[in-house]
Amino acid sequence: MQELINHSFTKKDVIGILENCLNKTLGEIDINHVFDSTRENPKITGIAGNVIEQSVFGYSANSSKNPDLIIDNIPTELKTTGIRLSKKHPKEYEAKEPMSITGVSPKTIITDISLVNKNDIPHHNLLVGGFPCQDYSVARSLNGEKGITGKKGVLWWSILEILKAKKTPFVLLENVDRLLLSPSKQRGRDFAIILSCLLNEDYIVEWRVVNAAQYGEVQRRRRTFIFAYKRNTKFAKSLNVSNQDNDIYRIIQNEGFFAKTFSIKEFNNLSIKSENISDDVQLVSDKFTFNFENSGIMYNGFVYTAKTFPEEIEPKTLKTIIEKETVASKFFIPNEKLYYTNPEETHSDETENELPAKSRQTWQYIKGAKRKMRLATNGHKYVYSEGAIPMIDEWNKPARTMLTSEGSFNRSTHIVRDYNTKEIRILTPLETERIQGFPDNWTNTGMPEKFRYFCMGNALVVPLISKMGKTIEKIFDESEDE
Structure with a gap:
């Protein structure tokens, strides 16, 4: 945080600085000629943010992942509207929508949208x-x-x-x-x-x-x-x-x-x-x-x-996302946790006697078909049953739907054969990212592994969203005059 000591402002200061930018182009506020870098690299990313940081707030560029500013003692990240080369005037840049600058701080994010004035x-x-x-x-x-x-x-x-x-x-x-x-x-x-x-x-x-x-x-x-x-x-x-x-x-x-x-x-x-x-x-x-x-x-x-x-x-298959490198031992399942009886057995019947707790803590049990007695809220006894699902998710098929419980001891969790040892293990967080179409280690931000699994179980399949995004972009391009 020491490097931000010269980036400290009050909220009033920030508002005053940004008000001076209203109704001006990036070129007009770029007193330090930051935009000149696009002459050599017209596809440079984040250039609008660089102009704001270096020409408006006056601090040098850096690749630090820390927030940009301290505003009223709160670390704050600046986000700007993206810009692109104009389709009508190929030598000019334009904003994808009216330019805006937003300050985001983890301490000030409102998590309940129902409390926000719409x-x-x-x-x-x-x-x-x-x-x-x-x-x-x-x-x-x-x-x-x-x-x-x-x-x-x-x-x-x-x-x-x-x-x-x-x-x-x-x-x-x-x-x-x-x-x-x-x-x-x-x-x-x-x-x-x-x-x-x-x-x-x-x-x-x-x-x-x-x-x-x-x-x-x-x-x-x-x-x-x-x-x-x-x-x-x-x-x-x-x-x-x-x-x-x-x-x-x-x-x-x-x-x-x-x-x-x-x-x-x-x-x-x-x-x-x-x-x-x-x-x-x-x-x-x-x-x-x-x-x-x-x-x-x-x-x-x-x-x-x-x-x-x-x-x-x-579809792609699980083989396309399985890690080829050595996988840590913590992801592998001991044999005693895999099976409680003959590995070919896929059904359990507990209508007469319940299996021992140790048997019920195996993957064979939770993924197998079951019949067991249950008690309804009105006191009526009935037989609960569910069918079997594949014990091991083989490489030649796509993954099933991932849930937020992925990676835990749960009926829906995938278990696969390791690429090198062929021993049975759960998916790694990186493999779940690949299943959803994210770049490798997208969630490797320091969060606990169980949250990495949770994020991927709760995510959308990125390539599908990308396809819809392209259709939407075309709609917007054809509606630019609106």
């Missing part, structure tokens, strides 16, 4: 988010469902408040595939509530359930993606959508956001189901039920949905 959120053209899936994910039993009326699900209402306050033109959201079916006693209600809310805010909404492995990735991870756009955007107008069957088919099959990002096999337009959806959210909550399929669009108060199939790309 009017204070900067204007933006795209809101990206996901909301918790604990209440209706298939990772939990059905009697744990609460949907968006549950404690965890209320984040949706904060997202909606932002959309209302900022009139955001485009929205990209993510959730588990079960969102379309939740809750089990009123199929489709939760997703319909979201659609009804977006209908009230004048959005057209597309959705698609995407399995990453079907589009060439190394994980069988199914997620619902939702892309919404205001009816008055240039993109919406370019689609020329209507409630006619042929137009709906055209959007789902060829011209919509997801059709352009994740191609699907041709399907019969007669398979499209439709239903009116009310803008009365309470009515939807009380009465609506509908079987949403994996693809669809909401337009003008109607939902249209069809079961579609991807133009599949051969």
